[in-house]
Amino acid sequence: TKKPKLDMPYLDFEDGDNSMQRYLHDAGSILERGYEQYLKEGLPFAMFNYMDASTPMAVIPLKYLEEVRSASTCKLSFNSFLNKSTVAKDIGGPLVTDRVIRVVRQDLNRALNEMIEPIQQACDKVFGILLPPSRDWTPLNGHSLLWPLVSRIMARTFVGPELWDSEEWHAVVSSYFHAGLAASQRVRDGYHPWLRWTAKYFDKDIKAIYAVRRKGEELLKPVIDARIADARNQANGQGPGFNDGVRWLVDAYRAENKPIKAEQIMQDEAFLVGASVHGITVNALSILFDLMDRPESLAEIQAEISQVHAEYGGWTRKSLGALRVMDSFMKESQRLHTPQHCTMQRRALEGYTFKDGLYIPAGTSIFLPSRLLGRDPDVHPDGAKFDAKRWKRMREEGDATKFHFASLQNDMLPWGSGPHACPGRFLVQEVIKIIFIHLVTKYDVKYSEGVESRPPDYLEHTNSIPNIMALLLFKER
């Protein structure tokens, strides 16, 4: 018997230009049309999937959220979606595993309190180097400031004290990330799925990935040995001496009785870098642009920082939690400018039928709307307006435990939802707050000559990335 096909309307560009380039830079306009025409009516639609040309994307409405959330990972899989769309296996990139997810969800979140101080030290050092004391305005784009800063913060968290500030390590991380992006795009666009395994023999970026992996393994080996020794010492009643990603990974492999290999730990670290550095960088930059456009909010946030600091005497998770104006501003910025148009992506590992009969064939990936949901005025009152204190008011007038930057909500999905919701979101919340405490208390920031407000986002398939290359001017206050 013939297998059922994806049964939903298919949207493409109505003017007939359906080139890959068009999907790379303009897919958002199809999503906008589909959101208004179908999703808001509770109906799904399909469109070309730039990340996997073999099957269309199935974009489904919010009414399926609960079912997607609770579907078994053997049927609707986030890991499979990610591994397939990054073509990680064919380019030698890192695969997401349940183990590495567990490390973030359990070990990282347990350690968050202890991370606050090292994150502040990383900020002190990197700001000091990139924006040294000067009476003049220093030009720097958002990427040049935030990438090295966030990369060091994440290295302190996931690698530990030995390599967090190592130029060699950061060169490995940066080369791996950039070669990975280039290779995955070229292999997706240029190789038939059956022939992708051959790309490693020809593609210069894949060769670069294997080379930086080896370099990274060399750097990690002494760190891994120190963590194995630390775990042994702890078993004998001493320590622990380390609380970082390499130690958590070593513990995870030991608990499973699996060999501890530098090769695998390097790949786990690469996944953690990929999941965190770019996302935090663009989220922080987006908030910075929104803040520069609202001097009255900036002044309120500066006043809140000094009042909370005076009250608590320093920065801990508790005092960071008391920055309610800042938290609300961050969340409002994320509501309007979350980079991902869609989240809750899952790949159907077998044919999947929703309760109302909607059928998703094996191999098809589903997506839920995130950015357009956040902007929808029927979902968020006065949805087009940047209302800086929207979420602070909701906490005061409604439930004080909800509506934080890292809270999960059904009416906006920047972190996804349910058991697979982003486990790194609490770290993101604290990191962005610490970065802004440094930035707005120590520096004035303005746009370069001729730019009045937030520059337009870059559109990249179903993502809208804040303009990381726009030049900003910084001066010590």
Ligand code: HEM
């Ligand atoms: C602003 C930055 C970030 C954003 C916007 C973001 C967003 C997301 C989203 C939308 C998901 C999918 C959730 C779902 O489908 O239900 C996810 C998953 C995940 N994120 Fe993040 N994330 C960010 C930063 C981080 C960081 C810093 C880490 C690591 C520390 C991290 C680790 C993960 C992991 C491990 C998963 C997979 C969870 C699972 O499948 O159970 N993310 N993230």
